[in-house]
Amino acid sequence: MEQLWDCLMDDSCRKIGVYGMGGVGKTTMIKLIHNRLLEETNKFDHVIWVSVSNFASVTQLQDKLARAIGVCMPENESEMVRAAKLFAMIRTMKNCVLIFDDVWEAFQLEDVGIPEPGADNKSKFVLTARLADVCLRMGCKQIKAELLSEEEAWNLFVEKAGLDVISPHIEPIAKEVAKQCACLPLAIVTIARSLKGVTESCEWRNALEELRDSTRGHHDMRRVFEQLKFSYNHLDDEKHRNCLLYCALYPEDFGIRRKELIERLITGGVIDRMCSRRAAFDKGHAMLNKLEKACLLECVMNKSEDNKQVKMHDLVRDMVIHVNGISSRLMVKSGMHLREIPDGNYWTEDLEMVSLMHNYISGIPSDVSPMCTRISTLLLASNHCLTMIPDPFFMHMATLEVLDLSDTSIEALPSSISKLGKLSALLLRRCAKLRLVPSLEKLILLRKLDLCHAGIKEIPQGIEMLINLRYLNLHTPYLEFLPCGVLSKLLNLQVLITFGASKTSKVKGYEVASLRKLETFSGQFYNIHEFNIFVHSISTRGREPDMYFIQVGEYHTVTFKEEPESFGKHVKLVKCFIGRGDDELVLPNGIQSLDIHDCHGVASLCDISSLNNATNLRSLEISKCDDVKYAFRASSSTHFRSLESLRLIDLLNFVSLSYKAGAAALPNDMFSNLKSFRIHRCPNIKRLFTPGLLLQLHSLSVIEVTFCPQMKDIIAEDNDESIENHSIDMKKTTNHPILPFNLTSKIVYRIN
Template sequence: MENIWSCISPLINCLTPCAGDWIAEQVNHVIKFEENLDRLKSDLVELKRIRNDLEPQVAVAEEQSMMQRLDKVKGWLSDFQTMETELTEVIENGIKEIEKNFCCGCPKNCCSRYELGNKVAKKLKDVANLKSKGVFEEVAQRLPSPPATVRPSEGIIMGMKNNLCEIWGHLEKEDVGIIGLYGLGGVGKTTLLTEVNNKFVNTTHDFDVVIWVTVSSNLDLDQVQDDIGKKIGLYDEIWKNKRPEGKKEDICGVLSKKKFVLLLDDMWERLDLLEVGIPLQNKQNSKIVFTTRSKRVCGQMDAHKTIEVECLPWGEAWDLFQKKVGETTLKSDPNIPELAKLVAKECDGLPLALGTVGRAMAYKQTPQAWKHAIKVLKNYAVRFPGMEKKVFRPLHLSYDSLPSDTVRSCFLYCSLYPEDSSIPVADLINKWIGEGFLNEWNDNEDGAENQGYDIIDTLLQACLLEKVSSDFVKMHDVIREMALWIGREYEKQTDKFLVRVGGRETEAPEISKWKEVKRMSLMVNKIERLIGTPTCPQLTTLFLNENSLKMISSGFFQSMHALKVLDLSRNTFLGDLPSEIGELTSLQYLNISRINISRLPVQLQNLVNLKILDMESTFCGQTSILQVISGLSSLQVLKISGVNINNEALVEKLDALKFLYFLNMTMTNASVFQRFKKCHKLQSCTRYLCLDSFSRCITFNISSLQYMKCLNSLHVRFWDDCEDWEIDWNVEGKEIETSNNPLNSHIRNRPCFHSLHSVSIERCQRLKNVKWLIFVPNLKYIVIEFCYKMEEVISRDEWMEAAEKGKISKPFAKLETLKFHFLPQLRSIYHSPLPFHCLKLLAVNECPALKKLPLNFDSAKEHRTVITGSRDWFDKLEWQDEATRNAFLPGSQINR
């Protein structure tokens, strides 16, 4: 090869410099072919090393850090792959060329050697260029966050699909920016919010980002801002250390330019969204959905829509329970499915409990195990596997979050009532007053009562009580068991409970078990005798109502000096009260209603601290009542309806009770009623009034009742002679100007019964109408029965007359229940259709002349009214139109 170069070198020197250099370079490709080929091999190995170092870095970044390789890295690796293929081919061809036979030191085919030499030289330059580009400070960049990230979920429960559709529908509305989901702990609010989040992953939408933040009970504004910052790309070490004000500005700066959804889970108190940095000016661009256990928080967050997440109905609860237990177990024994239903019902539709109990019962394949589970859940649910840790302790947070010890004590008190029972609100509050829970504003007025209603509202909003009606509440079974667990164990040092209710107890607990108990409930049992003298120095509450008591031994109450609340009501076989009951000088609440004692022990007058006495329908004689009442100087609440008052002296005794602010009573004598009307104090504190069997009363001026500002319920019965109830327009003698009258005339102010919400009229044989109901704007319940001459409730003429006297609105705006029984001549309720916004029940029985109801299609909007009656009566009804009939037909319960 050197000989060749020595031969041609002089010739090259004779050429021009440029041409010579080019020829020299080309000759050099041939002469240094083997050397260049070895260099190319080495360069390929080095490139592979760079590639081998680069690919793991890229893989780690992509898999662990949610990053994406840079385009230049992607391009380099692609170029390397192409280069590797080309170099491998050139090197293989070069090796083959070298292996060819040489003649006289020269290759057999110089042209072939020349071409390969050129390729090798070119590839050396390409490799050098690729190596220079293979140095990267960063190999990947963070991926732009997707609008929403999938969150793990077991899947939506069938019963929540309607909730999900409702939420999604509101999110699509321009006028809805904030949506609050509230409900009992463990009911599935987080599951539902998770499904909302995941729907954004799987559904086409125009939101730029969906942000999830778990708030929890210990609200941390800084942590909320950090979670949002991570989602919208603000979070780093520098931003993490910023002050909240700075983070607020940054968050607002980013989100004000985006369409976003903010999902806030598990809120316990108001979160100031503006302080976080959330812009709220545009409801279309900013959507906030949050979950909470408290409806109160929905109000504090200014939610445009609130949705209650309720427990599952039985069918869906049973489906969920079966899923958790498993088909194998349910089919392992023919008796297990029915037993499993009993177990599932103890969970009362609460998904958290259904899941916990269902998983615990998986592979329990003997009927005996299921029977044992039923017994444990009914009697002491905390001992069931998983209940304390997975159900009661999470629910306990709701108890802890209540605003005061007073509210917590009132909540625990509700667990003294039986499972699934409707608890009378008024009676519950009276017992709280008797316990001394409600005495912050005890100024001998109704301040404590108002405080009680406020606490009821607090517990309702915290989803720890459920509303049955305006007068009754109930406690969810699982919440009740949690409350009993708190009362029995969690706070056993201060507030120990003993509760055996709603069962078949025929005897009171052994005397030895009374010693450390503070509150005992034995209501709704079959206990017949109370004997012995239990020692119970701490006992403040004793419920013995709704038993079969026939006898209470004389020494039974002897050692109950701390007793404040005693309920003996509805023991219909109890003929006498022991005189020792008068020694319970700490007693503040006593309920002896609906028992058949013939007389009150005179010793009851010694109960000088008694605030509430309920003796409704206890026919013990007015003489003994007179003897007792005189000593009860602290009495605030007295219920003696059902005890016929026909003694004016008793009215005077009642009027002398200095602190009385709540009175329920029955009067059977018109002269006594006249005496009552002169007692302004009694009129002002009467809540329920029954006027019974007024004889020789042809007309009655209903206007005389308007001074009873607190009258809630009026019951009139057995007025055989009364033909009309009159309204006296001049009863107040007060004139008012009517500014909209062109003559600026004066009209007499009409009587109006604002507090009255319940009216019952029974056996008023000659009464033809009840036109005065026009002036009862807040009526909720009307019952009229056995009034054989009743023709109309309110006629057109009566309404027009009233309208001329003063401006009135259409009646029955708040009516919930309307019942007519045995009114053979009733033909009209009202002359035109009414909205009936609140009507739930319209019951008609034996009213054959009533052919038309005051209903039209609008009366059925946004609610469902149940109409009950006979098939024959219903089929003959004359409807406003077919649309009205179709609107009310689904809710009707027609008797064959």
């Protein structure tokens, strides 16, 4: 509230918007400000309050404003005439604060008849809204009304419920009741007032039990739910409401990773089929942003851009479950510490979505076969103790479309899964003990199969029949091989992940080349020949995957990002001949990161001709390549203008960054964007930079030199240039043979 008051007292701040979720106390805050302004009249001469509420037309806004300033507007006049009259009246009111409470849509002040606040009229315009977008579009300084802290929430509860709540036999229960209000002022005030004067602990326990049961609810919470439901019902379309429903399937107060949630929205059909996965993810992020701005979701701040999360307020979650559970289509018991599945009374024929995620369910009785003839989604993920599902369990679930058994200890899938003909997503992520998967040949509608970190040793039978498959993740540590001819039949694949954990699951170039819709690919090719087949194919059709993570040659440990949306465009070559010959290495034009490990056939990077076309290369690492003596040749046409990071590691015969033939000069912008240079365990290099090369490194901010015992100088002239010709400050000391120099204040030295 003080932030709002400070803005009102600040002459440079003319329009202020307070936004926040329903029930958070925006109107209460603004009323307190309104009353305070009336008491302190030295700053403003007029304070006008307009309650907007719900969506209002320009005419309705004019009527409300006219009543607030005490005038009558004829109904038969046009909006323009009415606006002119209101404008003339309000313009005479200097030092005026105009407050519009509960605004749902942005509007133009002049359309209503409100002069733009400015230094000439010394006026202010304040609004409250549930949507941050309303404040933004009206050009207001935005102030978010936050939830109370736990201490503030308890103090407010005591204030409204009375001092009886701090008696020894009531206080512990009362604090639990207050927690159920989830720091939302409206809920706290409503529940506290309903229990004012109650002194029997049995009544408090009963109230607590009702509040904990979100499907039935305490009768006084209806007002709170109605407030929240109003925002929910006024979302643009059903897709946004369904997005909130998917959020509600997670446990209470759970941080949901954005990427995981968007994957669920795609899998569940909430995000319509789009031209590409990138477009679908963009749509998903836009939907979540809108729900955050509507204060129906909260953004969870995280240092990692790849790990952004959202969270749903407990009461918003209860409201969504309540609204969707009225028709018995929903059963949500995620994160409730269940040790067995709910009994038969919960498994009704009308059920469509069931979430039992994040519990401790260890097994399902063999005689359980729920009669759920309309079920579409069943989420059993993160029941880490779940080892077995009996065959009859899925017998009456022919309509099931999404089955998530990720993060369970299940060892074998029941054969009845083979009969789920409408299944579109089978998620078995991190089922490390899974060994047996029945035939999938009849699941022809399956679009997503996720076996990442599953325990299988061979791919499921019938996978080649899944012609509608869009997403296939085989990032499994025990997978021994991929049968030839399987992948080439999955022509609709957009995401294929076959590499990362297994040493032997390699792919053929022609099979991946046949997947023309592929947008994201991770795989290991047998050799340069197979890799070149793939690269030639994407060059021929003029489009390469948006993201790929490729290793060529022998298996080598690699830091692998499991999330497809985090790949970038990365290639790693291991124990390959990369020199000139019949199978000369061809790199994709869009490559961003290249690692060359234990390869032979080239003395410098400039011997790899396809690097000429790698204009987007940002990261380059060379390690254990004994043939490499130089990083580049001065006479070469190869440029590294986009390169930002260069790492040279364990190069036994490496002697210099550049090989200079005769009087050849280095191109001026060869390394113009290089920011980080690291050289590690290169025993024969004696100097790092010549003065001429150093002057080209305009962006360099980090240098690391470690375990290079022959290194004598960071900077030293060669036979063709004199150090006196360059304006570089060399520092020398008798204490250390390798000396730092003043290039920029950002350079870091770690020299051993």
